[in-house]
Amino acid sequence: MPELPEVEALSRDLAARLDGRAITAVHLAAFSALKTFDPPLSAVEDTFVEGVARHGKFLDITAGGLHLVLHLARAGWIRWRDDVPALPPRPGGKSPLAVRIVLDEDESGSQAGLDITEAGTKKSLALYVVRSPQDVPGVARLGPDPLDDAFTVEVLQKILTEAGRSQIKGVLRHQGTIAGIGNAYSDELLHAARMSPFKPANSLDSDEVEVLYAAIRDVLSAAVARAEGVAMSELKGEKKSNLAVHGKTGKPCPVCGDVVREVSFADSSLQYCATCQTDGKPLADRRTSKFLK
Template sequence: MPELPEVEALAHDLDSRLRDRAITRIDLAAFNALKTFDPPVHALHGTLVDRVGRHGKFLDIEAGGLHLVIHLARAGWIRWREEVPALPAKPGGKSPLAMRIVLDEDEAGHTNGLDVTEAGTKKSLAAYVVRDPQEVEGIARLGPDPLVDEFTPQALAAILAEAGRAQLKGVLRHQGTIAGIGNAYSDEILHAARMSPFKPASSLDDDEVAVLHDAIKVTLGDAVQRSTGLAASELKGEKKSHMAVHGRTGKPCPDCDDTVREVSFADSSLQYCPTCQTGGKPLADRRMSRLLK
C-alpha cells in the first residue's frame, strides 16, 4: 500500500508533469471507483491543472477550482503514459485500469496521460471530484501530518495519552490519529524506536515519547528524501529495498542480526526484531498457534 513517503513522491512527480497542462478527458473504466457525482467527472474536461498535492495518503489533483482526489488503497498505483490510445478506455473486463486521465498534446505532439490502476480482485481504490478536499470524509477525519512543524513531541504525547492502553502499532496506523503512516512504516518506525508494536500508548514516559517522535520524523523524512525525484515506476522498488524489518520475515535484522519475526492477523501482518524491540521475547502469533494445534 502506498504510504506517506510514496504518495508525497507521487505528488511531487505528478506536479512537475501535470502543472499548467490541460485535462482533455477522464475515462472511467471502473465506475465503482468514483465515489461522488456532483460535480461530474466531465466538469474537469478542459481545465488546467493548478497543482498536485497530498493529504495523508490521498492524492489531490487541483484543476479549474475543483479537486480530483484519489486514494490508492492497498493495490492501487498510477502509471505515466507517453502516449495514450486514441479511443476512450472501455469499462468492465479484467483490466486493472480504473481511470485514465488524458492530457493535451505536449511539445513533441504526444498525447500524454495517467493510468490509475488497481491490481487484484478486492477493489478499494476510490476517486472523488469535489470543490473542497474537506468534502472527502477520509480527509476531513485525518489526524495531523507527522512531517509538519506542528507535530512536536508535545503533540505526540497528547495523542498517546488520549489513546490510552491502545497498542502503539494501531495508534501509528490510525489515520484519524496521525495521517499517512500505514502498515510498513509503522513497523519501520517502531524498529527504529526499539519499541514493541504491542506496547501501550499511554505507558511511554517523556524520554520514550521523544525517541518515538524522532523515529517518526527521521524514518518518514529519510524515505521522502530518497523517493522525491524518482519516477512513479521506481517508487515501489525503492521502498522495499530500504525496509529493515517490514516484509523481511526470517531474514536477519540489519542492526543486531537476530531473525525478523512476524505476527499474522486476518488480513495483514507485522514484522519486528525480538532483540531490538521486545527484549528477546517473541510475540505471540495467535493465528499460527491455532494452525499448529
C-alpha cells in the same frame, strides 16, 4: 499500500509533470472507483491543472477550481503514459485500469496521460471530484501530518495519552490520529525506536515519547528524501529495498542480526525484531498482545 513517503513522491512528480497542462478527458474504466456524482467527473475536462497536493495518503489534483482526490488503497498505483491510446478504455473489463486521465498534446504532438490502476479482485481504490478536499470524508477525518511543523513532541504525547492502553502499532496506523503512516512504516519506525508494536500507548515515559517522535520524523523524512526524483515505476521497488523489518520475515535484522519475526492477523501482518524491540521475547502470533510462554 502506498504510504506517506510514496504518496508525497507521487505528488511532487505529478506536480512537475502536470504543471501548465490541461486535462482533456477523464475515462472511467471501473465505475466502482468513482465515489461522487456532483460535480460530475466531466467537470474537470478542458480545465488546466493548478496544482497537486497530498493529504495523508490522499492525492489531490486541482483543476479548474475543482479537486480530483485519489486514494490508492492497498493495490492502487499511478502510471505515466507518454502516449495514450486513441480509443477510451472499455468499462467493466478485466484490466486493472480504473481511471485514465488524458492530457493535452505536448510540443511533439504526443498526448500523454495518467493510468490509475488497481491490482487484485478487492477493489478499494477511490476517486472523488469535490469543490474542497474537506468534502472527502477520509480527508476531513485525518489527524495531523507527522512531517508538518505543527506535529510536535507535545502533540504526540497528547495523542498517546488519549489513546490509553491501545497498542502503539494501531495508534500509529489510525489515520484519524496521525495521517499517512500505514502498516509498513509503523513497523519501520517502531523498529527504529526499539519499541514493541504491542506496547500500550499511554505507558511511554517522556524519554520514550522523545525517542518515538525522533523515529517518526527521521524514518519518514529519510524515506521521502530517498524517493525524491525516483520514477513512478520504480517507487515500489525503492521502498521495499530500504525497509529494515517490514516484509523481511526470516531475514536478519540489519541492526543486530537476529531473525526478523512476524505476527499474522486476518488480513495483514507485522514484522519486528525481538532482540531490538521486545527484550528478546517473541510475540505470540495471534490476535493478542501476550508473549509466548
